[in-house]
Amino acid sequence: MAQEMRSPIESGCPDGFQYMHPVMRKNYGQWAYHEDIRPGVLVHVSHNGDKIWTVRAGTQRILDLFTLRKLCDIGDEYGEGYIRFTIRSNIEYQLGDEAKVEPLIKKLEDEGFVVGGTRNSVTMISHTQGWLHCDIPGTDASGVVKSMMDELIGEFTSWDMPNRVHITTSCCQINCGGQGDIAINVQHTKPPKINHDLVSNVCERPSVVARCPVAAIRPALVNGKPSLEVDEKKCICCGACFPPCPPMQINDAEHSKLAIWVGGNHSNARGKPTFQKLVASGIPNNPPRWPEATAVVKKILKTYKENAKDWERMNDWIERVGWPRFFELTGLPFTKYHIDNWRGARNSLNASTHIRF
């Protein structure tokens, strides 16, 4: 190309202060307390009495330009032009004027957005990319989330849960969706099917071999050509070999299932942060609306809501009542797959007579 290429300006992460509401800039580090006025609305009060109102709303996360501009129009006409996004992709409008709160809520709701997602609600499900634009997904996180939020919307707009509920989804076993009070993740159940014709062309074999967590892959000659073979007895069907070697086809229309995990909690509040634990698997990956997965999630939420005490997160509640009770109350089966055999698994076994009758 004759045209000279432009060198990048390596400016990195931009300064957020230039886009911050002036009341927030003025009171930076000076906040005294906040109150939750209604689901989706917070007011923060500064030591000098200044107040900032926040209105939080759920969106479709994959925003088209029409929707992005609509959200901006709403922010200009009904808000004060300042926006922030939460870690779970909710949109937040900041207001210095209380009188704008109600009209803004009404406008957002009239336009189909959902005000809520604060305090002890089920907030927006954080999700990954899936079939829409990832190269290794077993499902479509956006579709799972849309279907589920359609049914959980009443929990987004209310404060009926014992404590906040964070749900996540991931569309492969790398789980980039993260820990959740409830997590809905792909679970493969069969070893990868190897397309031997392609392996020799596209894969760096030693690095694929190194990727396997259980050393189940070995180099092999197949039909006289260098390829790979999997020890299917050892294989744990994790799919780690698939990203570096697409011919190791792990995704399967029938055998890639969904599993549900509960009790992941990032916060240090009360107990230390916890990882989520398996409670259900074998759930069909059933587009376009994944009704089976939603049914299990609703069952868990209902049981939690009816049985947990105020301020108990999912993990706090289960720790108090015990896992046998969790399975009894939810009616979910307890199977041999619930007993861990990965490294450190002994720590998850009951080495005591602490048993609830």
Next chain:
Amino acid sequence: MAKNTYPTPMLDELESGPWPSFITGIKRLRDEHPDERINAVTNGLLGQLEHSYETRKGYWKGGTVSVYGYGGGIIPRFSEVGDAFPESKEFHTLRVQPPAGNFYTTDMLRQLGDSWEKWGSGLVTFHGQTGNIMFIGATTENTQHFFDEINEYGFDLGGAGPCVRTAMSCVGAARCEMSCAHEHGIQRWMVNNFTDDVHRPALPYKFKFKVSGCPNDCQNAIERSDFAIIGTWRDDMKVNQEEVKNYVQKKGRQYLIDNVISRCPTQAISLRDDDTIEVDNHNCVRCMHCLNVMPKALHPGDDRGVTILIGGKRTLKIGDLMGTVVVPFKKLETKEDYESLQEMAEDIIDFWAENGLEHERCGEMIERIGLVNFLEGIGIDVDPNMVSSPRQSSYARMDGWDEEAEKWFERKREEKQAASA
């Protein structure tokens, strides 16, 4: 409007129901956007996605695409079914670093939207799980044009590949009474001192910084970052006893006992007969629970700093790991404090770059070599705050005991001297 649109009977089912529908949004771009390029690319995308829904398979593959001067920041997407859906056969995602704290004015959002309208599909997400603005869907050529345009007004690509990734911080001091740190300043200071490592992937694997202003860790830093920086305090928490009494008045004594006093993980709070409370601050582990329940009455103390945990990550390859405390408390006030934090990160990244295996996260390396070897590698002394409990197994060689014990006493003497100086 695209002339012949691919039928999408399955996706159409995602247009019903009360939650906003991403399919409806993509269809609007296909049917109503004035630019035929955008109509076509979203038509192809919907066609391919419908095909995925029918067959329950994904059809994107990676490749190599980057902008001039950088090695990462773009997630290349080439379609495996590009013959059937040629309109979206190149559909790359640009990862762009958001302003610290995820703040925008509507003007800036519009400007980003306008640029994306010129060069991309019109689809964008605020934000991906790592924290980038994800501009979804550009051709290889337009990737460069789009980047050039937004880079001129202050936006830069994030990381992709084995490199330092885009960092994140919670809303923090901008709007949270729990904040014990200057989250956005720390985030920018750290990640912007590693721009070379963001843009030119050459590390064993990814490396993430995340900052939360207090132990509530809204940013999920402990579990989701290699280098978690969490605000905390070490003097006494502030108690407004009048507000405690008000709380009892409003909610009842029993509620306070059940929800605050007995939920404290270290039994550090007691309720007095006059409905005020007493906090055993030496035994409070700064879990935040009581502050969360009574935000008007309880506040972090004034002697603030950060705790640093290293090595959090998700499942691949050895299973999920939380970060481990490596620095229990560090002041972050002066320029020197910030510089020493940066130096520590440099030491860690250098040590890991040298000792980590290919595709091994920092936390996995620590698991493999042991925390002590890691600490010796980066020159940090052991501290009982780094463990939940001391060793349980006697199978270890301990012939250096006397010297190690002397190191501890020496350090204690120095601390004492420093404190009295």
